[in-house]
Amino acid sequence: MVECHHDAVSVPSGRTPTGSLFDPLADAYAAARPSYPDHIFRDVERFLGRPLRGADVLDVGAGTGIATRLLIGRGARVVPVEPGPTMLARLRQRSPGLPAVRGDGEALPFRDQVVDLVCYAQAWHWVQVLTAAAEAARVLRPGGALAVWWNDVDAEEYRWWQCQQERLERMNPGYHRGYRARPFADELRWTGHFREVVTLTGRWRRRINIDDYLTWQRSKSYVAAIGDRLDDFLDAERRTMLRAFPDGVVVEPFRTLLVIAQVPE
Numbered sequence: 001m002v003e004c005h006h007d008a009v010s011v012p013s014g015r016t017p018t019g020s021l022f023d024p025l026a027d028a029y030a031a032a033r034p035s036y037p038d039h040i041f042r043d044v045e046r047f048l049g050r051p052l053r054g055a056d057v058l059d060v061g062a063g064t065g066i067a068t069r070l071l072i073g074r075g076a077r078v079v080p081v082e083p084g085p086t087m088l089a090r091l092r093q094r095s096p097g098l099p100a101v102r103g104d105g106e107a108l109p110f111r112d113q114v115v116d117l118v119c120y121a122q123a124w125h126w127v128q129v130l131t132a133a134a135e136a137a138r139v140l141r142p143g144g145a146l147a148v149w150w151n152d153v154d155a156e157e158y159r160w161w162q163c164q165q166e167r168l169e170r171m172n173p174g175y176h177r178g179y180r181a182r183p184f185a186d187e188l189r190w191t192g193h194f195r196e197v198v199t200l201t202g203r204w205r206r207r208i209n210i211d212d213y214l215t216w217q218r219s220k221s222y223v224a225a226i227g228d229r230l231d232d233f234l235d236a237e238r239r240t241m242l243r244a245f246p247d248g249v250v251v252e253p254f255r256t257l258l259v260i261a262q263v264p265e
């Protein structure tokens with residue numbers, strides 16, 4: 001059991017459950033969210049058996065457009081789809097001229113069989129699998145694929161991470177570490193829409209200064225759900241992180257989880 005220096009934190013009642021909307025977080029989100037490593041896109045290309053260049057792609061739950069811009073950088077023709085008006089506005093501000101659409105992954109505003117790839121970057125856990133998988137399969141051309149991926153912090157062995165998770169679980173009872181761990185690939189197989197489903201993982205790390213690190217914490221819906229004790233959480237985080245990284249540069253390890261599901265030819 002890891003020992004953490006707990007600050008005197010009382011847990012308020014009537015907590016907002018984890019899963020609040022991202023719109024109030026758009027600024028923090030745009031400022032400090034981690035990007036996605038190149039190997040995700042290479043794996044998608046390998047699986048599809050074609051380059052992303054020239055592919056028609058929907059980036060669903062596009063947020064501020066982090067994955068959209070990476071996909072465009074690889075030559076894909078991307079339509080970002082996002083239900084949150086503030087997130088969508090930030091995306092349009094950052095990437096003017098894109099055909100960004102306000103929409104929901106459970107009711108995609110597109111005709112049947114019009115794209116080669118449907119992506120969800122860090123967003124698939126927000127949708128109902130059965131409905132969103134049926135929608136993705138409907139808009140995909142024969143042989144096309146749904147690709148869903150996440151960056152998960154890969155720091156279980158570090159004391160700073162254990163302290164952070166304990167703090168989060170105390171201050172937001174709606175949160176528990178591993179909240180996103182689900183059999184994503186099996187869930188997609190069970191829908192019956194896909195001929196093949198694969199899971200691929202990778203590892204990477206980033207260096208980020210302490211202020212940006214705290215902004216990244218604020219951009220998380222389950223951190224925002226702490227509510228009026230948010231500043232206490234961030235102060236305690238700053239102290240913990242500066243004990244682990246006295247020069248103020250956090251080295252944050254990530255594991256990527258990519259699940260790709262292909263519809264029949």
Ligand SMILES: C[S@@+](CC[C@H](N)C(=O)[O-])C[C@H]1O[C@@H](n2cnc3c(N)ncnc32)[C@H](O)[C@@H]1O
Binds near residue numbers: 103105106120
């Ligand atoms: C963690 S953010 C990821 C944003 C972006 N894809 C990225 O990589 O930074 C999750 C996004 O999913 C969106 N979202 C939530 N429910 C959704 C739904 N039913 N359909 C589509 N997107 C949804 C949120 O508005 C938010 O922008």
